[in-house]
Amino acid sequence: MEDLTLDQPCANRADFAEPSAVAQLHCIDPATRADEADTVAMRLGSAQFRRDYGLRYAYLSGAMYRGIASRQMVVAMGRAGLLGFLGTGGMSLEQIRADIIAIREQLEPHQAWGMNLIAQVADDAMERATVALYLELGVHAIEASAFMQITPALVHYRLQGLEAGPDGAVVCRNRILAKLSRPEVAREFMQPAPERIVARLLAEGAVTEQQARLARDVSMASDICVEADSGGHTDQGVALVLLSAIQRLRRELGCDPGSLRVGLAGGIGTPEAVAAAFILGADFVLTGSINQCTVEAGTNDAVKDLLQEIDIQDTAYAPAGDMFEMGAKVQVLRKGVFFPARANRLYLLYSQYESLAEIPAAVRTQLEEKYFRKPLDDVWRETRAFLATRGRQDDVDKAETNPKHKMALVFRWYFGHSMRAAINGDTANRVDYQIHTGPALGAFNRYVKGTPLESWRARHVDRIGRQLMLDAGALMLERVAALTAN
Numbered sequence: 001m002e003d004l005t006l007d008q009p010c011a012n013r014a015d016f017a018e019p020s021a022v023a024q025l026h027c028i029d030p031a032t033r034a035d036e037a038d039t040v041a042m043r044l045g046s047a048q049f050r051r052d053y054g055l056r057y058a059y060l061s062g063a064m065y066r067g068i069a070s071r072q073m074v075v076a077m078g079r080a081g082l083l084g085f086l087g088t089g090g091m092s093l094e095q096i097r098a099d100i101i102a103i104r105e106q107l108e109p110h111q112a113w114g115m116n117l118i119a120q121v122a123d124d125a126m127e128r129a130t131v132a133l134y135l136e137l138g139v140h141a142i143e144a145s146a147f148m149q150i151t152p153a154l155v156h157y158r159l160q161g162l163e164a165g166p167d168g169a170v171v172c173r174n175r176i177l178a179k180l181s182r183p184e185v186a187r188e189f190m191q192p193a194p195e196r197i198v199a200r201l202l203a204e205g206a207v208t209e210q211q212a213r214l215a216r217d218v219s220m221a222s223d224i225c226v227e228a229d230s231g232g233h234t235d236q237g238v239a240l241v242l243l244s245a246i247q248r249l250r251r252e253l254g255c256d257p258g259s260l261r262v263g264l265a266g267g268i269g270t271p272e273a274v275a276a277a278f279i280l281g282a283d284f285v286l287t288g289s290i291n292q293c294t295v296e297a298g299t300n301d302a303v304k305d306l307l308q309e310i311d312i313q314d315t316a317y318a319p320a321g322d323m324f325e326m327g328a329k330v331q332v333l334r335k336g337v338f339f340p341a342r343a344n345r346l347y348l349l350y351s352q353y354e355s356l357a358e359i360p361a362a363v364r365t366q367l368e369e370k371y372f373r374k375p376l377d378d379v380w381r382e383t384r385a386f387l388a389t390r391g392r393q394d395d396v397d398k399a400e401t402n403p404k405h406k407m408a409l410v411f412r413w414y415f416g417h418s419m420r421a422a423i424n425g426d427t428a429n430r431v432d433y434q435i436h437t438g439p440a441l442g443a444f445n446r447y448v449k450g451t452p453l454e455s456w457r458a459r460h461v462d463r464i465g466r467q468l469m470l471d472a473g474a475l476m477l478e479r480v481a482a483l484t485a486n
Helices: 030-041 047-053 071-079 093-106 124-136 152-160 183-190 195-204 209-217 239-252 271-279 289-293 301-307 321-326 339-352 361-371 376-389 393-401 403-424 427-432 439-447 461-485
Strands: 059-061 083-086 114-118 141-145 162-164 170-172 175-180 223-227 261-265 285-287 315-319 329-333
Touching (some): 030 461, 047 261, 059 071, 059 461, 071 083, 071 461, 083 093, 083 141, 093 124, 114 124, 114 152, 152 162, 152 209, 162 209, 175 183, 183 223, 183 239, 195 209, 223 239, 239 261, 271 285, 271 439, 271 461, 285 289, 285 461, 289 301, 315 339, 321 339, 321 403, 329 339, 339 361, 339 403, 339 427, 361 376, 376 393, 376 403
Parallel strands (some): 059 083, 059 285, 083 114, 114 141, 141 175, 223 261, 261 285
Antiparallel strands (some): 162 170, 315 329
């Protein structure tokens, strides 16, 4: 069989180890399969969404913590006619500024790019400072993630981009893509900004009277990304349930589907998943886990080597370090590491005991020798010093009088340690790597088994995006042909 490029549908690629259903596509002449699949791929999703962002395909790469969704990833996506968001969570304002400047220098004005804005429940000042930086540097697209309610920073960003058009319509230059998994949160983003927050910003001089008036006629979000079960923080939602519920909510609220689009994320790692999302009416798809195992990802090479080998069953749920006391969960890598088992045990101990002193001596010894590799008293001293330097003396004071809180802070040290070990590729602590990922990556690894994309060193985020969209187009052509044949 002929040697085909990566940009052609997998239906035509002889280097796949096991022919998939797509490989049985015989209804189209082989010479025209790639062109026809591309034509279909370019029409998937919302046409208005593609026009608004200037995209070839309704395909996005989502933000991932601490620059795992790197500026190189954002640039590669933009140059390919796709849209990527920089993973700014955990980054300093100086790092974010440098990355924005670099991205703007490497992309043409018409090429799409965006920044992440992660909710800062305990640090409203950082959230507002990040928005101020975005407004200063002309960032016109953000992915808002982990928000449970509308905040002043979000409203400030949205309203600063409002103008009255020549025909009287409101022009929204600052677009918010809200990534969420709860209908009650979606409802807030589908409605205009809360009047009390608008009034507060107006009194502060952060927005103009005209912008405050125009805010009544636009939703807070331009786009909603429904996040089903995914890597990292997850509500373990089911895509079929969530997407249809949020689409129905949009209809109930009378929102214009052209100006408020609803897309899908979580579990998107194969052409079949992409095609299914669009058949269900998604206006766009957003990928995450599959992108952390690419050349452009800010992930350490040692981590990419691990991720390249995982299957769909190789993830597990563990407590989230930033919301440890609440029992919130993150989905992480299980294969080859002890982190999920150890993290779950720490939460179990936290639930069983009221203080570190109550933990049985044998258990404490195991924690010190295997988990922390140092005495827990030393861990507390490090934690106390860290909190003091971050201006969180209240946390320290509370821990000194509340043994349960002190235990939580000590246990949370392990979560920070495991995250740093993975980011830095610390091989001495390899078993403790905390790697956020979902089963979509395992499905993707199966999809590319036996092809040039099997090695992560050949995986480029934009080529993956094009390949998934092309193969989804080919798959849809096959399905239509099968239906018409019957």
